[in-house]
Amino acid sequence: MFAQALQPQTVEQRLATQNRRMAKINISIMRDDRFALWSGFLSMGTIKILDKDFTARTNGIDEEYSLSFIETLTDKELAFVRLHEMLHKAFKHLKVYNKLYKQDAECANKACDYLINYLLWEADPQGKTIALPKIALFDAKYKGLNSKQIYDLLRKQKQQQQQQGQGQGQPQQGQGQSQAQGQGEQSLDEHMWDEAEGMSDDDKKKIEEQIDTAIRQGTSWQVRPYSRTSTTTLRRFASGT
Numbered sequence: 001m002f003a004q005a006l007q008p009q010t011v012e013q014r015l016a017t018q019n020r021r022m023a024k025i026n027i028s029i030m031r032d033d034r035f036a037l038w039s040g041f042l043s044m045g046t047i048k049i050l051d052k053d054f055t056a057r058t059n060g061i062d063e064e065y066s067l068s069f070i071e072t073l074t075d076k077e078l079a080f081v082r083l084h085e086m087l088h089k090a091f092k093h094l095k096v097y098n099k100l101y102k103q104d105a106e107c108a109n110k111a112c113d114y115l116i117n118y119l120l121w122e123a124d125p126q127g128k129t130i131a132l133p134k135i136a137l138f139d140a141k142y143k144g145l146n147s148k149q150i151y152d153l154l155r156k157q158k159q160q161q162q163q164q165g166q167g168q169g170q171p172q173q174g175q176g177q178s179q180a181q182g183q184g185e186q187s188l189d190e191h192m193w194d195e196a197e198g199m200s201d202d203d204k205k206k207i208e209e210q211i212d213t214a215i216r217q218g219t220s221w222q223v224r225p226y227s228r229t230s231t232t233t234l235r236r237f238a239s240g241t
């Protein structure tokens with residue numbers, strides 16, 4: 001019996017386990033009043049778990065998750081990553097900030113992630129349903145800013161660091177006044193800007209309509225008094241932040 005228990009699982013078994021877990025995570029998100037308004041986004045596009053070496057990624061409609069990556073996450077961290085990908089879709093990040101991506105991909109990617117991670121943390125500060133994964137970019141100094149404003153700050157900081165680096169022969173790191181986390185090499189997810197841009201106009205239009213419908217469904221439930229945080233965030237969806 002012990003020998004059987006110690007046998008490594010096949011990839012198929014691991015995928016089945018994680019697919020079941022993902023379904024459980026979706027239910028935990030829908031059961032939380034703060035996130036229930038966003039349910040329209042949960043079933044949007046295709047969601048795949050793949051036995052490949054990456055973390056998570058979205059092209060603005062579909063989501064893919066690495067099997068070995070999500071196996072390292074707790075249920076609450078996985079719920080966080082699921083909502084993170086969902087918010088990229090809801091904010092139409094890969095369309096709205098395509099110009100910024102072309103100007104500075106690193107800053108555009110980080111700006112979108114700082115915004116989403118702050119909003120998610122703010123929506124559930126007690127960690128009832130979600131928990132910030134260790135590799136997620138987070139900095140409370142970005143409170144109240146939109147992705148473009150965060151992008152401008154990151155660009156300025158990067159340019160200053162480059163100038164100082166040139167002057168002193170080494171880059172200045174960790175000089176910020178705030179507490180930032182997730183600055184390591186690994187990133188929480190990939191934003192598939194090129195794939196999003198390469199879609200047909202027809203597909204882009206369909207995606208946009210699906211997103212707008214999900215936002216309308218969510219905002220039409222605003223009367224629920226206990227959903228104030230979700231409502232605020234949904235209003236920001238509509239303003240394109």
Ligand SMILES: [Zn+2]
Nearest residue numbers: 088113189190
């Ligand atoms: Zn992201």
